[in-house]
Amino acid sequence: MVLGATHRSDIEEVVNEVVQQYGSSRDELIPILNEINRKVGFLPNGVLEMVSKQLKLPQSKVLSVATFYQMLSTKPRGRHVIQFCESAPCHVAGGRQVWERLQEELNIKAGETTEDGKWSLITVSCLGVCGVGPVVVIDEDLYGNVTPDQLPEILSHYS
Amino acid sequence: MKTYRSLVLVSSDARSLELGAQQVFQKIQQEVNRLGLDEEVSVSMVGDVGRHDAIPMVIVYPEAAIYGPVKVEDVPFLVEEHLYKGRIAAGLQASQRELSGRIAWISARKGTLPAEKRVVLERAGVIDPDNIEDYILHDGYQALGKTLSEMKPEDVLDIIKKSGLQGRGGAGFPTGMKWSFVAKAPGKKKYVVCNADESEPGTFKDRLIIEGDPHSILEAMIIAGYAVGATEGYIYVRGEYALAQTRLRNAIQQAKEFGFLGNNIFDSGFDFDIHIHSGAGAYICGEETALLESIEGKRGEPRIRPPYPTTSGLWGMPTLVNNVETLANVPAIIQHGAEWYRSIGTPSSPGTKVYTILGNVNVTGLIEVPMGITLREVIAIYGKGMKEGSSFKLAQTGGSSGSIIPASLQDTPMDFDSFTKTGVALGSGALLICDEETCVVDLAKVLLQFFRVESCGKCNPCRIGTERSYTILDSISQGTGTLKDLEDLKMLSDKMTTLSNCGLGQTAGTPLRDVMNYFRAEVEAHIRLKVCPAGVCPMSGRH
Numbered sequence: 001m002v003l004g005a006t007h008r009s010d011i012e013e014v015v016n017e018v019v020q021q022y023g024s025s026r027d028e029l030i031p032i033l034n035e036i037n038r039k040v041g042f043l044p045n046g047v048l049e050m051v052s053k054q055l056k057l058p059q060s061k062v063l064s065v066a067t068f069y070q071m072l073s074t075k076p077r078g079r080h081v082i083q084f085c086e087s088a089p090c091h092v093a094g095g096r097q098v099w100e101r102l103q104e105e106l107n108i109k110a111g112e113t114t115e116d117g118k119w120s121l122i123t124v125s126c127l128g129v130c131g132v133g134p135v136v137v138i139d140e141d142l143y144g145n146v147t148p149d150q151l152p153e154i155l156s157h158y159s
Numbered sequence: 160m161k162t163y164r165s166l167v168l169v170s171s172d173a174r175s176l177e178l179g180a181q182q183v184f185q186k187i188q189q190e191v192n193r194l195g196l197d198e199e200v201s202v203s204m205v206g207d208v209g210r211h212d213a214i215p216m217v218i219v220y221p222e223a224a225i226y227g228p229v230k231v232e233d234v235p236f237l238v239e240e241h242l243y244k245g246r247i248a249a250g251l252q253a254s255q256r257e258l259s260g261r262i263a264w265i266s267a268r269k270g271t272l273p274a275e276k277r278v279v280l281e282r283a284g285v286i287d288p289d290n291i292e293d294y295i296l297h298d299g300y301q302a303l304g305k306t307l308s309e310m311k312p313e314d315v316l317d318i319i320k321k322s323g324l325q326g327r328g329g330a331g332f333p334t335g336m337k338w339s340f341v342a343k344a345p346g347k348k349k350y351v352v353c354n355a356d357e358s359e360p361g362t363f364k365d366r367l368i369i370e371g372d373p374h375s376i377l378e379a380m381i382i383a384g385y386a387v388g389a390t391e392g393y394i395y396v397r398g399e400y401a402l403a404q405t406r407l408r409n410a411i412q413q414a415k416e417f418g419f420l421g422n423n424i425f426d427s428g429f430d431f432d433i434h435i436h437s438g439a440g441a442y443i444c445g446e447e448t449a450l451l452e453s454i455e456g457k458r459g460e461p462r463i464r465p466p467y468p469t470t471s472g473l474w475g476m477p478t479l480v481n482n483v484e485t486l487a488n489v490p491a492i493i494q495h496g497a498e499w500y501r502s503i504g505t506p507s508s509p510g511t512k513v514y515t516i517l518g519n520v521n522v523t524g525l526i527e528v529p530m531g532i533t534l535r536e537v538i539a540i541y542g543k544g545m546k547e548g549s550s551f552k553l554a555q556t557g558g559s560s561g562s563i564i565p566a567s568l569q570d571t572p573m574d575f576d577s578f579t580k581t582g583v584a585l586g587s588g589a590l591l592i593c594d595e596e597t598c599v600v601d602l603a604k605v606l607l608q609f610f611r612v613e614s615c616g617k618c619n620p621c622r623i624g625t626e627r628s629y630t631i632l633d634s635i636s637q638g639t640g641t642l643k644d645l646e647d648l649k650m651l652s653d654k655m656t657t658l659s660n661c662g663l664g665q666t667a668g669t670p671l672r673d674v675m676n677y678f679r680a681e682v683e684a685h686i687r688l689k690v691c692p693a694g695v696c697p698m699s700g701r702h
Contacts, residue, residue, distance in 0.1 A: 029456035034398065034439050061457075068458040068615075070440030071398050087360035088555060089517045089591050091605045125442055125609055126360035126558070127399055130517050130589070131524055 008046060014039050015050045024054050029065055033072050042073040070124065078113045078120035080158050082106075083137040087126040090133035094147070098134045099123075101148035105155060118158075164199040165242055166220040166540055167191075170227075171550070172207035180204070180215035182231045187217070190238035200242055203544030205535075213253035227253040275541075276503060278511045279487035280527045283371025288406055291413040294374040300419055302490035306382050307427040310493075315386035316342055319489070321497035323509040328354060328445075328482035329557055329587045330662075331508070331575035337479065340469035341387040344477035349389035351380050352454070352473065352480045355396040355403065356438050356445040359558025360609060361589030364513040365483035367525055369396075369403040372487070373410035377433060379486035381419065382493060384431045387479050392433040395450050398440050407435055442613035446661045447480040448472075449615065460617045461661035484513055484588075504530030508574035512585075518554075518592035519546050531577075534569040538592055549594035553677075555602070557586010559609045560666030563599070563673035582676075584669060598695035599678040600685055603670050604632040610667040621664025624655040628671060637700035640686040649675055 018035045022028040052059040113120040132144025169184045213227035240248035286293040320335030357365040380392045414420040422430045444453045448462035472478025492500050501509045508530040520542030554564045562583035578585045611625040628651050631644045652668035659665045
């Protein structure tokens, strides 16, 4: 699903398709960026430029929106993105121990990507699945009631 | 979730535990399981019951029968007589004496157990949410039919006002009043916006309402549109709620096919249309003016008020913004009337409230109960008691912007009025129940971490206040705090509450204030003794 971010022509095609789908009105800026982010994996500079031209908006406005929302990323991310919920309900249910172990396993800290480009680790606020905390989300897969010892097995499912 | 027939409480103060309360508690559980009563009877430890002449004491509800002192060998007889055969276990009753005022609710509730009452979740889990016909079979769109064929917009405003419905997003603003403001506001075009950007930590009631009964939200929005004179509606759903978005899109499509949305609904000449707008991950967009900015395609930074959205909202037009749970009450009120609605809950806060129960209790999940239930009842009946071996220390209500409620306030009825009088906040409906192993400094640190990340940065009191508070709490948790930090935290809490532009900054100070009010000694232990009493904080910087 995620395209190699280097092919400008591919990206241009994605942008055109998405803008056509939502219409080139300013109100649609966030849905458009969301969809491109989902398809490309992140929002490279080129994308912001193309969107700004198509929506007839200053590039600064597009950048300010792209950097405001947590689900949009202007930096490349690893092949798999791990989201860890750091809100209170997961924290009191044992989240602290899971978080420490997760950083040990991957050898990176919050907001970083592993050198081989496989993993990106980000902390997020409540995902609304607190009934089964602590919660870890990898790409689009959700893991609930996670214990530190389950992590190696969970991570081994991803290549 | 089930409703229990009986509630059994075992005293568990230090003296009771010495005399075998733990064994009595376990034996009751065993016997209840043996007789197959575990679905009907909730057994929990209740702490100090206020009298020590006949402990360990066992109290059985709804009869309010008091037994004691109870020994392990008495338990089989007690359970069989009272819980199985339904009569008083002769010879085990304690002498008649008053219980302490702290658990006075025990006599007040005699003869009743607070039962779940479903208004907004009535159909959730019962109907197929992807099938409009199932909704219609369960009286769906009847309220809309009644509204458009028998009622004038003023009648709708009147009934909502009379019902006493209050906003369920946390602030508790009277819904009928808000609707009237929008109805009265001059404007060529008006909007109805449903706030489904539920992101208070620990809250997922709106997600379950939408996922379980999406049409009830559409129906309520159309009714609201008719009442205030709007022809267009938006549902702002947080980006993380993919299933809720799919369900809503499907529901809108079906409602259009059936003629509940679109032009000339029910031949009444009234037109209404609804759009879905997905968020992109920003807690602040739950603030109503930030949400409007976000729908307009901008950064979700709250606007300066006044003007309020009721006069100048989406694209400068009068806009009604209501939370999902608030709207979900509307069809039932129209159908059954304001009187009926007022018969549920408390006089000052009618209706039900949906709560999520989380933390160190045996059963976590979602409940809908009448306003006015107490925390103790929620923990004992719906949480099925604290996890074994732990006792209740505090509850954090309403996600991060709620209050920290100490165990001493657990008998305060949970409604907007009683909570305001006590000086705490009901918030959005999350109840994070924490045991003795929770450190208040660590908890406050997690809450402030949330606020400093989610602060939009537009106004200084919030941007700087949340950051500074976090830094100070972190230093206290490392064992490097000073007594001046306590004064600084108090000052920061006051300034954030009074000077911030929107609800985020105004409530970010609440956990600090509550910690200082109720748990100051524990924070001071971190500073003066360099000890974390709960053993959670790293304290790595001491020496």
